Amino acid sequence: MGMEIKITALSKRYAKERIALHDINLTIGKGLFGLLGPNGAGKSTLMQIMATVMSPTSGQVEYGAYRIGKDNHQIRQLLGYMPQKLGLYEKLTGEEFLNYIALLKGMKDPVARRLKVRELLEKVNLGDKAKRKIKTYSGGMKQRIGIAQALIGDPQVMIVDEPTAGLDPKERIRFRDLLEELGLERTILLSTHIVADIETSCSGLAVMNQGELVYQGTIPRLIEKVNGKVWTGQIHAEDVHTLVHKSSIVSRRRTAEGYDIRMVADSAPFHGAVLAQPGLEDAYILLTGSGSHA
């Protein structure tokens, strides 16, 4: 299972000339594919168009032989979509909610439906919480029930929009493991603005910034781009203002004397800075200028 998705010259312009996507060309293969970018980069817009819930201004998305706009019905059959804001029915139990969604998706046979709901609850590790109301679930549990509903109908492709927002680190790891496992037999597109969400697990990666695709390829090849450009060192508090290109600061930690700094620069950015082993976070900051400590 799993299939190739081809995006060609895709653009989206909202009202008032706001360009959310500009000429996106991207191929997404089998496995877990990461879509990384800061808030407002256009990730949700792209995913909504791919999920056939919004039309592009121009361009094309193809799922094998199917095209959005023309074959939406067929595409929805092979797609599981988890939007950023999942309307959960808080008063229902996890089991009731999945049963309801399965009904909506056309599973008419009650026995098959009950079996499927059970299987999905087990798969996302909520078997023992099936009879509890969704409003009592933690953030991570809600996200996992969201994945379960997207899995009804055994979709070949899953589109998952910023699922880890608001999760604590433990829940985030658990959720990532689940997606990784699901990615073994399908195509999963996962969007996030958190580098750690995709660091270890993705077979492919695209980075977006301000409506543009700024990178597509493997994680190691992206990290290569910052080889010899990542610097660490200590700087005195009174010298911080001398740092230029603050947007390329990867991390800044207060110490007794000043700051421990990690930043991306072509040459040593301050006195005493030494080269460090580069990572994905460094490359991401070089591409997007989205230093969280800038």
Ligand SMILES: Nc1ncnc2c1ncn2[C@@H]1O[C@H](COP(=O)(O)OP(=O)(O)OP(=O)(O)O)[C@@H](O)[C@H]1O
């Ligand atoms: N319905 C809309 N009307 C007008 N502008 C919109 C609309 N939806 C999104 N935008 C704008 O389009 C741009 C891309 O937004 P989008 O939500 O796709 O980004 P994102 O990468 O998913 O970020 P976030 O994680 O904050 O949702 C932003 O500038 C946003 O303000």
